[in-house]
Amino acid sequence: MAGNKREVYLDYAATTPVDPAVVEAMLPIFSTDWGNASALYHKGRVANQRITEAREQIALILGCTPGELIFTGGGTESDNLALKGAAEYGLKKGLGNHLIVSAFEHHAVLHTAAYLKEKGFEITFLPVNQDGLIDPAEVQRAIIPRKTSLLSVMYANNEIGTIQPLGEISRIAHQYNVPFHTDAVQAAGQLPLKVRELGVDMLSLSAHKFYGPKGVGLLYLRQGLQLAWQQLGGSQERKRRAGTENVPGIVGMAKALTLAEEKRPQETLRLVGLRDRLLQGIMSQIPGTTVNGTLDPTRRLVNNLNVSFEGIDSEGLLQALDLQGIAASNGSACNVGSIEPSHVIRAIGGVENSAAGTLRLTLGKDTSDEDIEYVLEKLPLVVSRMRALKQSSFA
Ligand SMILES: Cc1ncc(COP(=O)(O)O)c(C=O)c1O
Incomplete structure (x- = not known):
């Protein structure tokens, strides 16, 4: 797909698409088992049973009661x-x-x-x-x-x-x-x-x-x-927490966590390969790049890359990437639209300048080799164009 625009979602730390198997597990709770879990009649007891089963599944994964x-x-x-x-x-x-x-x-x-x-x-x-x-x-x-x-x-x-x-x-x-x-x-x-x-x-x-x-x-x-x-x-x-239970949500969460645990060994191996390819490509093609946070593989989530580009404003960078079909973030989703440097980059002592040019790329289940190649084709161009524009506006 090189050269053509594609949709690349690299913001899995902000949110993830609901797995179709999770949707499937939730649907009967909307259509048939929709009772109030506190009610004493059959429909209520069924809803309550769904919550009990979800709680047991999750407890097994967390190793608790x-x-x-x-x-x-x-x-x-x-x-x-x-x-x-x-x-x-x-x-x-x-x-x-x-x-x-x-x-x-x-x-x-x-x-x-x-x-x-x-x-x-x-x-x-x-x-x-x-x-x-x-x-x-x-x-x-x-x-x-x-x-x-x-x-x-x-x-x-x-x-x-x-x-x-x-x-x-x-x-x-x-x-x-x-x-x-x-x-x-x-x-x-x-x-x-x-x-x-x-x-x-x-x-x-x-x-x-x-x-x-x-x-x-x-x-x-x-x-x-x-x-x-x-x-x-x-x-x-x-x-301990009043309010009618979100039965479909709870059932969906249990299914999602079960799937996430099952897939964790293979998925972490796959993602670390893609993330490292992305990191190497960025470091070799974009001068003035700093990686934020340790690169020790045992101390960093396999799907996370966070870099700062010297002389770049991160809001502009996100907009330019969006025009290329690439969805990324400059940190926490709650900070989108704010020009405040991230408190995380500040806490690790990143200079304010570099905090302003921060890009968080987080990978997930649909991230492919082609997505990574596409980002490695577009991102260096976007950064160098932005730098050139900044230089000419100061000239
Ligand atoms: C570390 C961390 N804690 C808490 C939250 C908030 O979770 P929620 O979106 O479910 O309120 C987020 C969401 O971005 C998060 O990343």
């Missing part, structure tokens, strides 16, 4: 519930009013932490090193014994894909009896999710990041751990 899962309206809600829930419960029980979050969390965590700070909680923002990794020694330094009521460090970063050493971090947190939450929204389908092996007490997931529907997610909450519940109303989710 079904009762440790709380279904939510997505990753943002799960993160809010973990942070606000732990903070308010800790305060009420005299467990301390100090929380620790990493400086490059998704805004679902960062903005919640900022809100809690306004409410009088003490927040420590953990620094991130140049490679985009948290040093467990920093966690140790940040903990205030008997005062820290929560530590939240994401599993894999949504912009630069770096994977945090959860095991080491959890050992430190647990030495001080600090509950440990991880936002694993970007990790599903790419990294192991067994919660006991990860050593986490809470874990957030969002279905639309792994070929499931939007608007549904979950919070794993270790048995015995209490939170102040945020969503008040009916007694759904054992009174």
Whole structure:
């Protein structure tokens, strides 16, 4: 297809298309099994049974008990519930009013932490090193014994894909009896999710990041751990999250996670090959390129590439790529339309100039060799045209 325009979607970290097998699993819930899961008659019991089956399937993948899962309206809600829930419960029980979050969390965590700070909680923002990794020694330094009521460090970063050493971090947190939450929204389908092996007490997931529907997610909450519940109303989710259950969404999420886990070994191998080809092509054809975040293959999601191009403004770059049919991002989807440099690039010490020219390319199930070749044909041309235009406007 070289030379012709094609549609290339490289923003799988923003969202993913729903897998046809997931749609198929969801359809009967719309057409026949559409009852309210709280109702006592047959249709209600059937809906309730669908939720029970989905919960059991997911619990098997996470290596937890079904009762440790709380279904939510997505990753943002799960993160809010973990942070606000732990903070308010800790305060009420005299467990301390100090929380620790990493400086490059998704805004679902960062903005919640900022809100809690306004409410009088003490927040420590953990620094991130140049490679985009948290040093467990920093966690140790940040903990205030008997005062820290929560530590939240994401599993894999949504912009630069770096994977945090959860095991080491959890050992430190647990030495001080600090509950440990991880936002694993970007990790599903790419990294192991067994919660006991990860050593986490809470874990957030969002279905639309792994070929499931939007608007549904979950919070794993270790048995015995209490939170102040945020969503008040009916007694759904054992009174932990009120609101009529999104039965099709929950069934779709269970199917999507099952498929993502089945495909994970082959898919990660395939994606790492494509990603590395893309990286080599960009580095060899576009001078003035910096890779953001470590390239250590054990510390970066296989589908993530994040680069900065010297002297390029990233909004213009995204628009120029869009004209070529290439959908990409400059970081978190929530930042689209904003000219603010990404807080993640800032947190890893990237200069503001290069933050402005940041491009995130995230690969997924439909990414092909031809897509990568097409991007490697168009991207260098777009960057050099933009640089030439900038030079001539300064001349
Ligand atoms: C790391 C991370 N956490 C949380 C979220 C929010 O999830 P949701 O879109 O389901 O609210 C996202 C979505 O971009 C994410 O990447």
